[in-house]
Amino acid sequence: MADFTCEADIPARTGVGLKPEHYDAVLAAPEGTSDGSAHVAWFEIHCENYMGDGGPPHAALRAIRERFPISAHGVGLSIGAERGLDPEHLARLKKLVAWCDPGLFSEHLAWSTHDSGFLNDLLPVPYNEETVARVSDHISQVQDVVGRRMLLENPSTYLQFETSTLSEIDFLKEIAARSGCGLLLDVNNVYVSAVNHGYSAEAYLEGFPLDLVGEVHLGGHAEDEDDFGDPLLIDAHDRAVIDPVWALYDQVIAAIGPRPTLIEWDNDVPEWETLAAEARRADAVLARYANAKDAAA
Amino acid sequence: MPKTPPPEAEAGQAAFAAALLDADAPIPADVAKIRGQAPEKRFAVYRNNVVVSLISALASAYPTVKRLVGAQFFDAMAGVYVREHPPISPMMIFYGAAFPGWVESFPPAETVPYLGGVARLERARREAYHAADIEPFTMEQFQAVASGVAPERMPELRFTAHPSLRLVRSAHPVFSIWADQNGHDVPVRQGGEDVMIIRPRSEVTMRQTPPGGFTFLSAMSAGQTLAAAAASAEAETQGFDLASHLTAALESGVFSGVKAPEG
Structure with a gap:
């Protein structure tokens, strides 16, 4: 099956989530031109969408x-689940990663499966010793099976647990130390959780183990309010950053x-050019600091 | 009558999962209270995410069903389905396998008797779309195999169905309805229709099968011999013409291989 292996890592530039609506626009753009696709340096796939046996999704991904x-981004592994990882799903993930040889591989700090089934949302976990042990074990298992280092993504959360004893940052640090995983820093998730739970996003980032960050996510969120009229932000991925x-x-x-920075826009997916413009904005930030680094060197 | 006390909230993911799909269930005991209150609206975000995302998954799998009944009816119907049949696998591209049969027995949809049949077509199309990529077995390949088989053994041949082949039989004109709803200029007639869905290469194709064709192809794809499949088709449709049906099947890319008779 490995008919398109490529050793390229993900460059420290901007990518976007690959959407079927954009397959044609992406593939129609001549290489090296200044139109939309040239401003997008890489693509992230949601692994589960390419786990069918074949067909147009495989053909588009191959092209x-x-x-x-x-970059391969899983949404269905349920790493935070109380029950063990689904061996069938792990096997599918291993097969996909072997097939498309991603430059980065990531999953969420969340759970979505229970005995009642797959709940198709990224559900929160309490931050305590028991969860650290379970999540670390699950990540080690994933890394062993898939044969790649995994990046763990910080979540957007809407509630907290009485049973949490650690800060989110200490929780992530401990998991990274035990499992050897890296981190995917979703800046929108930082903002959403900070607003929802009333802490400073800037202070959170100052405490974040940035040396472990292998990828950054940016996305849009929706605004609502809680029972007390306090702002409640929802990680909707349906609009601009x-x-x-x-x-x-x-x-x-x-x-x-x-x-490497990803623009996530999964719902109400815009025209290709709108998405490419968001990517250009992130690329400008990356270029500014790349140049600053070169000047300082 | 004594009033039933509200159920005690439990902790952990079992309680969390149960409360997600049941808006009347208490918020799990380990969720942090805010100013002494269980955070109803915050928990509701998760409830809403789960149900809305599952309805949206069904809407993308069954777009013609949605068009036929309208967004409001579809969302309400799908909302009932997702609570009764939440996914059992993270493979959301295949979620909703039981939806067509469920729609057929959903009382509010009784006035649209063809709805379940149209759902079956859409399900078949999705399965064909994601099926394995295998080159269809061609007429030339068949002729090459057939030239090595004694004529009296030909009826014993068994074919392997292409992995994307799906067959749908309905008492309603579901093919015409689907085509009409998807921008094709097709008159919708009365009566049932038999439909063959296949993706030999990149495009999912769909066509009505002529009399006897559905039974013939069903038997062939179940691994029956050419003779047995032809007999089933003849029993249903007098004067079934095996040669023309076999030729049409090969030209449509219905098979991925043939097994020569053993011994």
């Missing part, structure tokens, strides 16, 4: 893989230098 590096999140992104890249 895009020949021209762009791919807002300015406060761009400011946090700037803070992150200033601190760690350019990192």
Whole structure:
């Protein structure tokens, strides 16, 4: 099956989530031109969408893989689940990763499966010793089976647990130390959780183990309010990134230098050019700090 | 009558999962209270995410069903289905396998008797779309194999169905309805229709099968011999012409191989 292996890692530039609506626009653009696709340095796939046996999704991925590096982002592994990982799903993931040879591989700090089934959402976990042990074991298992280092993504959360004893940052640090995984820093998730739970996103980022960050996510969120009329932000991935999140992104890249950055826009997917314009905006930030780094060297 | 006390909230993922699909279930005991209250609206975000995302998955799998009944009816119907049949696998591209049969017995949809049949077509199309990529077995390949088989053994041949082949039989004109709803200029007639769905290469194709064709192809794809499949078709349709049906099947890319008779 490995008919399009490519050793390219993910460059420290901007990628976007690969959507079927955009297959034609992406593949129609001549290489090396200044139109939309040239501003997108790589694509991220949601692994589960390419776990069928074949068909147009595989054909499109094969064609895009020949021209762009791919990052594989799982949404269904349920790493935070109380029950063990699904061996069938792990096997599918292993097969996909072996097939498309992604430059990065990531999953969420969340759970979605229970005995009642697959709940198709990224559900929260309490931050305590028991969860650290379980999540670390699950990540080690994933890394062993898939044969890749995994990046674990910080979540957007809407509630907290009485049973949490650790901060989110200490929780992530401990898991990374035990499993050897890296981190995927979703800046929008930082902003959403900070607003929802009333803490400073800037302070959170100052405490974040930025040296472990292998990839950054940016996305849009929806606004609602809770029972007390306090703001409740929802990680909807259905619109443009807002300015406060761009400011946090700037803070992150200033601190760690350019990192592969993804624009996530999964619902109400826009025209290709709108998405490419968001990618160009992130690329401008990356270029600014890449140049600063070169000048300082 | 004594009033039933509200159920006690439990902790952990079992309680969390149960409360997601049941809006009347208590919020799990380990969820942090805010100013002494269980955070109803915050928990509702998860409830809403689960149900809305599952309805949306069904809507993308069954777009013609949605068009036929309208968004409001579809969302309400899908909302009932997702609570009764939440996915059992993270493979959302295949979620909703039981939806067509469920729609057929969903009382509010009784006035649209062809709805379940159209859902079956859409399900078949999705399965064909994601099926394995295998080159269809061609007429030339068949002739090459057939030239090595004694004529009296020909009826013993068994074919392997292409992995994307799906067959749908309905008492309603579901093919015409689907085509009409998807921008094709097809008159919708009365009566049942038999439909063959296949993706020999990149495009999913769909066509009505002539009388006897559905039974013949069903038997062939179940691994029956050419003779047995032809007999089933003849029993249903007098004067079934095996040669023309076999030729049409090979030209449509219905098979991925043939097994020569053993011994």
